[in-house]
Amino acid sequence: MPPRSSIVQLAKLVGRDLRRGNPSEDALASGRMLASVGATVQVLEGLLTEASRKRPNDEMVDGYAFILQSALDALRIDANGGRAQARADIDEVRQAVEQAIIRGGLSGPVLMLVGRAFAHAELDPGRPLQEALVGAIDREGLSEPASANLPDMFAHFAKIAKAMDDDPFAIHAELAQTVATFPSEHRAAFAATFAASDVAAIREAVLGFALDADREVGAAVLSVLANGTAGQSVSSNSVDRLVRVRPWLIETRRSEIDAAIRALRPKAGPPAGTPRAEIRNVMASMPDGSGAQSFFAIVKRGRHLALASVLVKSELGVADAWVRDGMSKAEADDVIEQIFTGAEAVEVSIGMFERRVADALAINLKLGTPPPFGLLQVTETLGLGLLQPKAILPAELADELLAELPPASTDLQAREKAHHASANWHVKISTLRSWFEAGEAVEALLRPIKTRRKRIEAMLAQYLPTRRLFWADRCAWTAYILKEAHENGAQDWIEFALVARYFAGDKSLDTLPIAQKIAEKSVLVFAMQPLPPSPPVKACR
Numbered sequence: 001m002p003p004r005s006s007i008v009q010l011a012k013l014v015g016r017d018l019r020r021g022n023p024s025e026d027a028l029a030s031g032r033m034l035a036s037v038g039a040t041v042q043v044l045e046g047l048l049t050e051a052s053r054k055r056p057n058d059e060m061v062d063g064y065a066f067i068l069q070s071a072l073d074a075l076r077i078d079a080n081g082g083r084a085q086a087r088a089d090i091d092e093v094r095q096a097v098e099q100a101i102i103r104g105g106l107s108g109p110v111l112m113l114v115g116r117a118f119a120h121a122e123l124d125p126g127r128p129l130q131e132a133l134v135g136a137i138d139r140e141g142l143s144e145p146a147s148a149n150l151p152d153m154f155a156h157f158a159k160i161a162k163a164m165d166d167d168p169f170a171i172h173a174e175l176a177q178t179v180a181t182f183p184s185e186h187r188a189a190f191a192a193t194f195a196a197s198d199v200a201a202i203r204e205a206v207l208g209f210a211l212d213a214d215r216e217v218g219a220a221v222l223s224v225l226a227n228g229t230a231g232q233s234v235s236s237n238s239v240d241r242l243v244r245v246r247p248w249l250i251e252t253r254r255s256e257i258d259a260a261i262r263a264l265r266p267k268a269g270p271p272a273g274t275p276r277a278e279i280r281n282v283m284a285s286m287p288d289g290s291g292a293q294s295f296f297a298i299v300k301r302g303r304h305l306a307l308a309s310v311l312v313k314s315e316l317g318v319a320d321a322w323v324r325d326g327m328s329k330a331e332a333d334d335v336i337e338q339i340f341t342g343a344e345a346v347e348v349s350i351g352m353f354e355r356r357v358a359d360a361l362a363i364n365l366k367l368g369t370p371p372p373f374g375l376l377q378v379t380e381t382l383g384l385g386l387l388q389p390k391a392i393l394p395a396e397l398a399d400e401l402l403a404e405l406p407p408a409s410t411d412l413q414a415r416e417k418a419h420h421a422s423a424n425w426h427v428k429i430s431t432l433r434s435w436f437e438a439g440e441a442v443e444a445l446l447r448p449i450k451t452r453r454k455r456i457e458a459m460l461a462q463y464l465p466t467r468r469l470f471w472a473d474r475c476a477w478t479a480y481i482l483k484e485a486h487e488n489g490a491q492d493w494i495e496f497a498l499v500a501r502y503f504a505g506d507k508s509l510d511t512l513p514i515a516q517k518i519a520e521k522s523v524l525v526f527a528m529q530p531l532p533p534s535p536p537v538k539a540c541r
Contacts, residue, residue, distance in 0.1 A: 007034065007042055008060075011050075015063030031070025035078075040071040040089055041096045044114070048100055051110045065113050072121035080290050084443065084529045090123060098128040108136030115181025125181050133182055158199045166201035169323070169377040172208035176373075187212070188220035195224035200235065207241055208373030210260075215253055222256045226263035234267040241376055247388050248361055248375075250368050277301055277383035281336060282353050283345040284481050287474045289434035289518075291315055295353050296339050298332050299381055301325075305332040308378045310357055314473050317364030318357060321374035323381050344431050346485035354384065355392065356477065362391035394472035395504035398497045401479055409494060418495035419502065422514035428492070435474070435514075436521035437463060446526050455526070459519035464509050471518070472503035 014027040034043055047064035050056050072093065078086035097114060100106060111133050118125035157175070164170040179190040191209040194202055209221040225238075239261060246257045278300040285294040291314035299306045305327040311320040327335070339345045357375075364371050379387055402410055426432040437459070445463055449455045464471070479496035486493065499514060509515040 002034070002037060002039055002042075004042065004046070007039065007046055010034075011043075011046060011060050011063035011067060013063070014066055015057075015059035015061070018062050018066060019059055027066070028070070031067045031072075032074040034067060035071040035074040035086075035089065038085075038089060040068070040075060040093050043068045043071055044093055044096055047113065047117075048106065048110065051113055052105060052107070061113070065117060068114075068117040069120040072117055072123055076121050076123055080292075083438070094126040094129075098126065101128055101132045106132070108133065111136055112178075112181065116177050119177045119180030130181060130183050134186065157194065157197065157202055161199055161201045161205075168201055168204035168207070169374060171201060171205035172373050175202075175205060176208065184214040184216050187214070188217045191217050192220040192224045195221045204235065204238060204241075207238060207245075208376075210242065210257065211245060211248070211370035211373050213369055218253065219256050222260040226260040234264050234269065236268045236270060239264050239268045244376060244379065244386060245370075247386070248364065248370055250365060277381065279350055279382060280305070280332075282348050282350050283336070283339055283343075284348045284353070284356070285339075285343040285345045286429055286431035286481065287314070287477050288431055289436050289474075291470065291474070292319070293356070293477065294343060294345075295348075295356065296335075296343075296345065297350070297353070297378075297382055298336060299383075301381070305329060306381055307332065307335055308381045310353075310375065310378055312356060312360035314470060315363070317360045317362075317367065317369065318371035318375055321372050321378045323374070323377045325381075344429065346481060348481055348484045350382070350384075352480060352484055354387065355390075356480075358387060358390040359392045361387065361389035365389045366391075393504075394469060394476040394500050397476040397480065398472075398500040398504065401476075401483060401497045402494070402501075405494065409491075410498065414494070415498050415502070418498040419512055419514075421492075421495050422499050422512070423517060425495075425514065426517065429478075433521075435471075435518055436525055437467065437518065438522065438525055442522060442526060443529070446523065452523055452527070455523045456516075456519045459522055460509055460515060463522075464515055464519060468503050468505075468509075471515075472500045475500035475503060475514075 010030055014030055017027040031043075034040060043064060047061065047068055050064060051061050072090070075086045075090050075093075079090060101111075111129065115125050115129055115133060118129070157171075160174055161171050164174070175191075175194055179187045182190070191206060191212070195206045195209075197203055197206075203225065206221050206225070210218045212218045242257055242261050242264070246254055246261075249257060280298040280300055281296075283296045287293045293312050293314075295310045295312070297308045299308060304325065307324040307327060309320075309322055309324075310318060313319045361371060408414065426435070442459075442463065445458055446455045449458055475496045479493045479500060482490075482493035482496060499512070502512060503509075503515075
């Protein structure tokens with residue numbers, strides 16, 4: 001555990017970097033480094049202490065907040081990857097926040113700083129923090145739309161919009177993080193207030209709340225937009241964007257979108273011209289063991305280049321999407337090199353990207369969880385048409401990939417050869433070393449079992465059979481990627497497609513080498529986790 005003085009000095013350095021507008025590599029890595037040594041709670045305590053002073057050092061507050069955000073983000077990633085200690089560390093931070101609230105003395109702005117750190121990391125802040133913020137609203141009038149000075153509030157966000165070059169996607173990210181910690185009824189009130197802004201870029205930005213996970217928030221925004229203030233202009237982009245996101249929402253939420261489209265279409269201006277997009281590269285990472293897969297595209301728009309990225313997860317759908325604009329060719333080339341080496345990515349077609357995202361959107365739709373607003377920015381940047389959710393079953397995808405092969409490539413001998421080869425996939429593709437199972441269900445299954453052999457048997461006989469479609473999906477999409485990357489070249493994609501078929505079937509997994517590898521690695525990762533704390537022993541009377 002680093003000493004408190006070291007964390008203080010780090011917060012000073014990071015805060016100074018942020019004020020210069022160009023965070024250094026050390027600043028960017030600080031959160032992950034402190035999270036890795038279990039010091040996230042110490043960062044939180046430093047932020048609370050500094051921000052609660054009568055005259056806080058703004059640079060240090062910014063530094064602490066940045067480090068806390070990145071530390072929580074690192075813990076979220078590790079927790080999603082199955083690291084039990086990361087889940088415990090996140091819980092510890094939530095408990096520390098709750099204890100600080102109980103002790104009292106935290107103002108509304110300080111609570112919002114902590115809430116924004118959780119929102120940035122896409123983590124639930126916990127009910128105590130949400131309730132404390134509601135109390136701050138009642139006590140301090142903390143930007144409550146019903147009681148706030150609306151001209152001042154609009155002026156504040158107009159400055160933010162201008163600083164972000166009126167980019168609706170960047171503005172929405174700022175607005176969303178500002179209100180993310182509040183309960184849904186308060187977020188709905190905030191969002192509706194933003195929708196009434198006289199700044200066109202802010203009204204464009206609040207369209208993103210139509211994709212909020214809570215229907216109440218989206219409905220509040222769409223109602224204000226549909227009934228808009230007289231004299232306010234409506235861009236054709238607003239209507240087009242609502243049309244584009246409509247298929248991404250469940251049927252019960254589409255009526256609100258439809259009402260807004262009907263109301264706004266007659267008021268909309270003529271279609272705005274957009275620079276023609278020239279897609280230079282489309283790259284896909286290999287699917288990892290948690291079901292995550294990243295796509296990147298370099299696009300030329302006008303004289304500049306942009307990097308678009310989408311993260312999909314096989315059980316969550318589209319999880320993240322963003323665009324980095326205004327890149328030079330040298331910057332783009334550097335990014336491409338980093339993606340190829342760091343993410344073990346390969347070149348794919350834009351068609352493959354569209355199909356993968358359409359399949360992920362079908363998962364979003366099934367779960368009733370809309371994709372992030374950034375996905376709309378990605379589709380616009382790439383110049384894509386209407387992107388409809390469309391599920392692709394792993395067995396269907398495998399059959400499609402294998403359909404034109406000669407019988408000798410898919411017969412019994414070929415299948416057995418593919419199964420045998422799967423034992424060494426991780427040697428060829430390092431990402432596949434992350435192909436293992438983890439989480440609370442795995443821990444509950446394995447903890448009572450004492451030997452490694454019995455644990456592996458339990459994974460193969462009891463757990464992996466419930467996850468056949470998950471692993472079939474991993475293999476099928478890997479096959480698709482490799483087929484595109486090695487067109488007219490290596491044929492190892494056939495192995496993945498054949499194993500995808502096997503996983504999608506109902507035969508025993510005991511004799512499938514890749515299933516054995518997954519079970520072995522799962523047991524190894526479980527064995528490396530620290531034991532949970534023992535319950536306190538009650539004193540005898």
